[in-house]
Amino acid sequence: xxxxxxxxxxxxxxxxxxxxxxxxxxxxxxxxxxxxxxxxxxxxxxxxxxxxxxxxxxxxxxxxxxxxxxxxxxxxxxxxxxxxxxxxxxxxxxxxxxxxxxxxxxxxxxxxxxx
Amino acid sequence: xxxxxxxxxxxxxxxxxxxxxxxxxxxxxxxxxxxxxxxxxxxxxxxxxxxxxxxxxxxxxxxxxxxxxxxxxxxxxxxxxxxxxxxxxxxxxxxxxxxxxxxxxxxxxxxxxxx
Numbered sequence: 001x002x003x004x005x006x007x008x009x010x011x012x013x014x015x016x017x018x019x020x021x022x023x024x025x026x027x028x029x030x031x032x033x034x035x036x037x038x039x040x041x042x043x044x045x046x047x048x049x050x051x052x053x054x055x056x057x058x059x060x061x062x063x064x065x066x067x068x069x070x071x072x073x074x075x076x077x078x079x080x081x082x083x084x085x086x087x088x089x090x091x092x093x094x095x096x097x098x099x100x101x102x103x104x105x106x107x108x109x110x111x112x113x114x115x
Numbered sequence: 116x117x118x119x120x121x122x123x124x125x126x127x128x129x130x131x132x133x134x135x136x137x138x139x140x141x142x143x144x145x146x147x148x149x150x151x152x153x154x155x156x157x158x159x160x161x162x163x164x165x166x167x168x169x170x171x172x173x174x175x176x177x178x179x180x181x182x183x184x185x186x187x188x189x190x191x192x193x194x195x196x197x198x199x200x201x202x203x204x205x206x207x208x209x210x211x212x213x214x215x216x217x218x219x220x221x222x223x224x225x226x227x228x229x230x
Contacts, residue, residue, distance in 0.1 A: 004158075042204060042222040043159075058217075090158050103149060104218055106158035 003027040004107035006091050011112045013078070013085070021076045021110045023091030030096035032074035033104060036060060037088040046089075049074055050096055078112065086114045117142040119207050121221030129229050134192045136224045138205035141186070145207040148188050149218070150179060153202045162203075163190070192226075200228045 004025045013019045023032065031050050035043040045058030049068040063082025068074055074093075078085045089110045095102035118141045128134045140148075146167035151159035165172045165179045165188065172179050176195075181188040188207075192199055205221040 006158075040223075042220045045217060048217070092158075103161060103164060105161065106151075109156070109158045111156075 004091060004093055004105060006107040006110050008110060011110055013112060013114050015114055016080045018077055018079050021089055023074045023107060025072055025093045027093055029093035031094045033092040034076045035090040037090060043090065085112055087112060117219045119205060119219045119221045121205050121224060123224060125225045127227045127229060128195055130195055130197060132195055134195055134226055136190045136203055137187065138221050139187050140207040142207065144209050147208050148181060149206050150190050151204045153204065159204060195228050197228050197230065200226060
């Protein structure tokens with residue numbers, strides 16, 4: 001998992017509650033990403049950030065929000081507007097210099113279950 | 116939009132035999148093709164990657180081949196071992212473009228090694 005940590009590993013949420021997933025990296029990477037993975041499925045991009053204080057929506061951003069106040073941190077909030085939030089959430093980071101994103105490296109993931 | 120198709124979705128091989136996973140991509144501007152291995156409950160780990168100016172790359176028992184004309188690339192694992200059992204994802208992206216280099220993932224192949 002190489003320098004990317006996600007917490008908690010397991011998270012349970014009641015319907016109607018917001019919850020925040022943590023992602024921290026000490027790789028000095030500029031770019032960070034959040035993906036959602038459903039059972040037996042591939043990875044779908046939620047949000048990404050190329051630099052501090054800037055982020056863009058991915059393919060499935062509805063019901064999610066992010067912030068990028070520090071280079072090493074990219075927390076993801078799953079809001080009550082997300083209709084089906086139960087999934088495995090993966091954070092990734094990559095070097096980003098001169099407009100070219102480098103290889104993405106993933107954290108260990110957080111499994112979110114809505115009760 | 117861009118798409119990466121991956122086959123087969125499941126693959127079972129006898130220990131010691133070879134395994135081949137194939138992917139096709141739609142974006143002709145893709146120039147970077149990483150492969151990830153994901154063990155149960157963990158984040159994907161990069162195992163090998165190839166750039167569009169190379170036709171083949173090997174790393175011990177793992178090799179990747181790329182056919183740019185046909186927009187195909189494949190992962191080859193020789194002398195398979197029980198620890199090779201995992202889900203494998205192919206991916207395609209553009210490196211070196213000014214816009215964020217989003218990686219498009221295949222849907223994954225669940226590889227099982229029979230003892």
